[in-house]
Amino acid sequence: MRANTWAGRNKVKVRDVPDPKILNERDAIVRITSTAICGSDLHLLDGYVPTMQDGDVMGHEFMGEVIEVGQGVDPGRLRVGDRVVVPFPIACGACGACAAELYSCCENSNPNAGIAEKMFGHPVAGIFGYSHLTGGFAGGQAQYARVPFADVGPLKIESDLTDEQVLFLSDILPTGYMGAEMCDIQSTDVVAVWGAGPVGQFAMDSARALGAAKVIAIDKEPYRLQMAERAGHTA
Numbered sequence: 001m002r003a004n005t006w007a008g009r010n011k012v013k014v015r016d017v018p019d020p021k022i023l024n025e026r027d028a029i030v031r032i033t034s035t036a037i038c039g040s041d042l043h044l045l046d047g048y049v050p051t052m053q054d055g056d057v058m059g060h061e062f063m064g065e066v067i068e069v070g071q072g073v074d075p076g077r078l079r080v081g082d083r084v085v086v087p088f089p090i091a092c093g094a095c096g097a098c099a100a101e102l103y104s105c106c107e108n109s110n111p112n113a114g115i116a117e118k119m120f121g122h123p124v125a126g127i128f129g130y131s132h133l134t135g136g137f138a139g140g141q142a143q144y145a146r147v148p149f150a151d152v153g154p155l156k157i158e159s160d161l162t163d164e165q166v167l168f169l170s171d172i173l174p175t176g177y178m179g180a181e182m183c184d185i186q187s188t189d190v191v192a193v194w195g196a197g198p199v200g201q202f203a204m205d206s207a208r209a210l211g212a213a214k215v216i217a218i219d220k221e222p223y224r225l226q227m228a229e230r231a232g233h234t235a
């Protein structure tokens with residue numbers, strides 16, 4: 001298959017790489033229909049996050065169609081032919097962190113959790129396409145991806161919403177939503193969001209959905225402020 005790969009500091013290259021295969025019985029293979037570039041991919045690109053290796057497949061925001069499942073995947077949760085958005089953290093669904101719905105802290109999905117702990121001060125879950133600190137999993141800026149614990153994380157899309165309408169559930173919509181949710185918004189609140197990039201836009205939309213009286217966008221880029229205005233916020 002073709003995939004976007006890391007090729008050294010500040011260099012990426014689309015090249016031929018081996019197709020992913022089922023390695024564990026709860027894996028699925030997803031044929032990718034849409035994928036995104038994240039702001040945090042820049043940290044990999046420029047070497048800020050260490051342990052990238054030449055040829056690593058990038059991308060942690062992707063969705064597509066399940067084309068193969070391992071024998072251990074619960075058919076009540078996921079089957080061949082399902083259309084799914086794949087969240088970026090890989091979660092086992094069974095450990096203490098997963099039981100507490102802290103999926104990004106899954107204790108079973110990152111074989112290099114000890115190295116992550118040294119770097120960040122705490123371990124993290126496995127993450128697609130995000131260096132060997134988070135497990136060295138191939139990412140989704142590719143034609144296909146292997147998804148471990150496939151009956152836990154992937155969100156089935158059973159409506160006719162387009163890829164563009166649901167793709168951002170993989171990372172930046174929940175990231176923005178979490179920011180807004182942490183504010184405990186009341187109906188009389190005026191909420192200002194510093195930074196009107198993609199996550200900021202979703203934080204603003206989430207603040208409104210959570211009942212804010214008014215949402216104000218703050219940014220130095222006019223096109224971002226215009227986008228916020230088009231969404232009904234105050235720039």
Ligand SMILES: [Zn+2]
Binds near residue numbers: 039040060061171172
């Ligand atoms: Zn991201």
Ligand SMILES: [Zn+2]
Binds near residue numbers: 096097105108109
């Ligand atoms: Zn877990």
